[in-house]
Amino acid sequence: MTQQDTVVLPAVDPPTGGEGPNADVPRLLSPGVSRGDQVFRGAMRSAGLVVLAITGGIGVFLGVKSIPVFRTLGWSFFTTSQWNPETGEIGIAAVLVGTLELAAVAIVVAFPLALGLALYISEYAPPGFRRALVALVDLMAAIPSVVYGLWGVLFLMPRALYLSHWLSLHLGWIPLFAVDTNPHRPVWEQGIYTSSIFIAGLVVALMVLPMACSVMREVFSLCPLSEKEAALALGSTRWGMIRTVVIPFGRGGIIGGTMLGLGRALGETIAALMVLSLAFDIKPRILELGGSTTSVLIASRFGDATSFQLAALLAAGLVLFMVTLAVNVLASILISRSRSGATSG
Amino acid sequence: MARVEGADLDVPRPIGRRSLDQRASVWGSAAAGIALGWLVHERLIASSGWFGLLLVSYACGVLIYVAVSYVGNPATDVRDRLAAVLITTAAAVVMAFLALVVGYTFWRGREALSHLNFFSQDLSRAGPLDPLTGGGVLHAIAGTLFMITIAVIVTVPLGIGCAVYLTEVGGKGSRLVRTVVESMTALPSIVAGLFILVTVILFLGLPRSGLAAALAMSVMMLPIIARASEVVLRVVPQGLREASLALGASQWQTVWRVVLPTARPGLTTAVILGTARGLGETSPVLLTAGYTTYLNLDPTQGPMVSLPLLTFSLSRSPEQVEIMRAFGAASILLALVLVLFAVARAVVSRNRGSR
Helix, strand or coil: CHHHCCCCCCCCCCCCCCCCCCCCCCCCCCCCCCHHHHHHHHHHHHHHHHHHHHHHHHHHHHHHHHHHHHHHHCCHHHHCCCEEHHHCEECCHHHHHHHHHHHHHHHHHHHHHHHHHHHHHHHHCCHHHHHHHHHHHHHHHHCCHHHHHHHHHHHHHHHHHHHHHHHHHHHCCCHHHCCCCCCCCCCCCCHHHCCEHHHHHHHHHHHHHHHHHHHHHHHHHCCCHHHHHHHHHCCCCHHHHHHHHHHHHCHHHHHHHHHHHHHHHHHCCHHHHHHCCECCCCCCCCCCECECCHHHHHHHHCCCCCHHHHHHHHHHHHHHHHHHHHHHHHHHHHHHHHHHHHHHC | CHHHHHHCCCCCCCCCCCCHHHHHHHHHHHHHHHHHHHHHHHHHCCCCCHHHHHHHHHHHHHHHHHHHHHHHCCHHHHHHHHHHHHHHHHHHHHHHHHHHHHHHHHHHHHHHHCCCHHHHCCCCCCCCCCCCCCCCCHHHHHHHHHHHHHHHHHHHHHHHHHHHHHHHHCCCCHHHHHHHHHHHCCCCHHHHHHHHHHHHHHHCCCCCCHHHHHHHHHHHHHHHHHHHHHHHHHCCCHHHHHHHHHCCCCHHHHHHHHHHHHCHHHHHHHHHHHHHHHHHCCHHHHHHCCCCCCCCCCCCCCCCCCHHHHHHHHHCCCCHHHHHHHHHHHHHHHHHHHHHHHHHHHHHHHHHHHC
16 A cells, blocks of 8 residues: 555666766657557557447447338337337337436436535535535445335335325326326325326436436536635625525536436436336326336337347437437536636636 | 624624524424424315425425514525525435435345345245245345456456556547547446347347346446546646656556556546446346346356346235345345445545545
């Protein structure tokens, strides 16, 4: 461990002052690369290329495998909602809508909580508590999704039913919260409120929240102290300081972190698979039983798929990947833009 | 009260701690909120359930707090107080959910964990109806360890090598590599599993096995570890590299003896967190490992099950015993992740202490 402080370097050739005949000839300064370094560079370069081959290979592979699917099915692949290989109906319209609905629920729930928690950690928490909170948020991000799924099915679902019922009772006139039953019945039908996109979204919200929160907190912590102190010195309250300095400064991080969470929510499989009961129809009624997302489709249909169906699943995976990639790229642009503002300001 | 204080201009306003007025209004409003909430919820709406009661009480408490604050404070202060309450609530709610997820899992898992055979047997002889005194998850523990070991062996040299290439060697291709690696962190894990399923299992003809699952995990972990390591290596001060090179060390020696040791804690954390991510992934394993109830110690042959996959499979059973086992397996998984996480924190903080 002490090596970290005292780095032992190999002995350099002792100075040969005036001994040899070549003493006065200046040493060549152009940095020739020694053989050892050439081997080293080659090895590292090949590691980089292997990683490129593996990761890039997936993208290329998905693309190549998807081309015949797109060619055979054409636009109907995007407009058909059913996935019935027996009847030749294969399409991802319903799962795409389901994916977006689930991710939207997750983000709507996670965003205010993540923002509040990030602000609390960076502005309100006492210093000792702050480090513990940061560790807890990191821990929350590391909890396996299957644990969230298990908790969601067995703990949250039986309780969130009442919330679903309440929402449909009072907001049922909005198509989003409508349910295909009469919510005013004295003994309301509990079954139809289970396994819905809404409940799956709640579970996924907990999973994406720490990710969004830690990005936001990091950007907030870069906020220049002098500006915060200036706001306080001008007589601003703490909230006034947050509203006029911290949030405008961290806007890129807030949006970027949220989008990073969105990307994760779009690709989440196992928790959604555990909560949702599979149904392939496009519907706006998120409180109602049944739904599906792209990743759930893949996880539930890979087993009995023929090679063309597998290719179709790969095409669905490609579409999903493209969506998450676009979201992530946008997020990283926004985050890096807000960080570059930190250095210039 | 605030007005009286405000009139005395020479007394500085306390910034750090709260005044008696603030503390009194917080606790008073909380008590009043609970009382009013109970009245509204139980008597006026005539509803039941603790969640509704909590929500109504909270709303009442906040309203009362705002009203009380208005009595002696300007509107700016009231807004400040309201914001503080809402932000603190958000933090408390998240932490409560975290405690709930972890606590509930361990609580429901305690029955399965209290039987020692849960750790020493597999599920081959214990059916869904057999009591917890027989059968266990040894096969899943072994499977998880095999898979994660293979995945770590594959990903750590490649990932760190790739990061070293990006930060130390560079060159023409590095931009492309960096872009591709970064975009591949967006790859949904299920697609990684599907990729391995189609290429390794269906095309190369490898059976569904621990090895295939480990490869799927590797594909998923590789960009994560490579990217995190690159970030860590990039913050190694340039001065250290230059000093080493100026002393006559070759580039290889500089990387091996200066850059990597300096970045060691960060690299360790990156690897550990990547491992924790891979450990908990279910979907790539679901597609590639198959499912078995037997202990299988050969990752190249036959199906192998991991803890997350076992948890997932058991949780689909309607039998209560299987659900208990699922929670037991989830508890072990969670404990593994917690241990890894604690180790990562310890590595970071020990290094911080030694500097």
